[in-house]
Amino acid sequence: MDGLQRELEESNFVSRGAAWTQLSGGRTNKAWRVDTADTSLVCKLFTSTKTNPLYPNFAVDEYNSQVALSGAGIAPDPIAFVQCEAGDVVLYQHLEGETWKSNTASVGGLLSKVHDQTPYEGLRFLPSGSNALIDQIKGILAECTQLDWTPVIKDPKIGPTKHAVLIHTDIVANNIVVTQQGLRLIDWQCPALGDATEDLASFLSPAMQYLYGAGPLNGGDVSLFLAAYPDKDVVIRYRMLAPLYHLRIAAYCQWKLERGDPDYAQALQLELSAINQAE
Incomplete structure (x- = not known):
């Protein structure tokens, strides 16, 4: 996670000094809640590229869906799709709930x-x-x-x-x-x-x-x-x-x-x- 955090900080997607907390629940990808001084976001790292017969796993599809549904009150608000050394990343606004x-x-x-x-x-x-x-x-x-x-x-x-x-x-x-x-x-x-x-x-x-x-x-x-x-x-x-x-x-x-x-x-x-x- 340190390398991913550093890469996102250096690219100005995440501010330095933010608090990172790993989230539970997913079986395929990794996600963290990232709390900054003025906002909370989710950093989702797509770690698996294995073929799945029912559930494809593509970061760009998640980001495109969030963009298309922005303002509809259905999905989180998107921030960015980033291709990092550790894998593809989707950043989006954390949902309080x-x-x-x-x-x-x-x-x-x-x-x-x-x-x-x-x-x-x-x-x-x-x-x-x-x-x-x-x-x-x-x-x-x-x-x-x-x-x-x-x-x-x-x-x-x-x-x-x-x-x-x-x-x-x-x-x-x-x-x-x-x-x-x-x-x-x-x-x-x-x-x-x-x-x-x-x-x-x-x-x-x-x-x-x-x-x-x-x-x-x-x-x-x-x-x-x-x-x-x-x-x-x-x-x-x-x-x-x-x-x-x-x-x-x-x-x-x-x-x-x-x-x-x-x-x-x-x-x-x-x-x-x-x-x-x-x-």
Whole structure:
């Protein structure tokens, strides 16, 4: 961290004498809160360039998202994208608040606000519909060699979305900040132009709630969340695709487990149970 701090100070992105405090919560990148005499910012260092089948990790995408959403009351205010010796860095204004823990209806409203934004140029396009999900599932499982469960793929014959929108793709509790001005989303390193149901599926994944939140949501919280999302056609579409979304996350958990992350063992079991409940 000393080299990164020195480099940012010498480039005048951070003032000398600022207080650096490492932040917890992320599993991929490193982040620090940097307090100066007149402001607080976040320095996020992108440390991983490994290929991930679901969650790309690019600093420039996070910065571009923050710029595009500036003033919309959705994301942190951007400061700079900096290419440093230690890796790519995004600097942004620190959000005063707490990590989201309750009130799923408020998250439904937040996602509706995200999906109403005008998509900006340069977003990756994420294929949608049941065929695309099945292709993703098969692609992830093809990289796994230690399965002790049998994937059962059922195709609901749902076509691609006719209304691609800006999506975050990583809607987990740790990425939602409760501020005095309302909910805000951080960690925009894997945005896309795609199906709104992707974000609903991300938030409702029991594996992701287990790994990044207080545990899987109960049925009442799920119902409140879906009731608060105003586009009922999207909700209906999500319900039809839910078994495939759960299977895709299960495949991802298997992929992570085989790459040395034991936390995903319990997450896998939770997601496999959710498949049966969604059918």
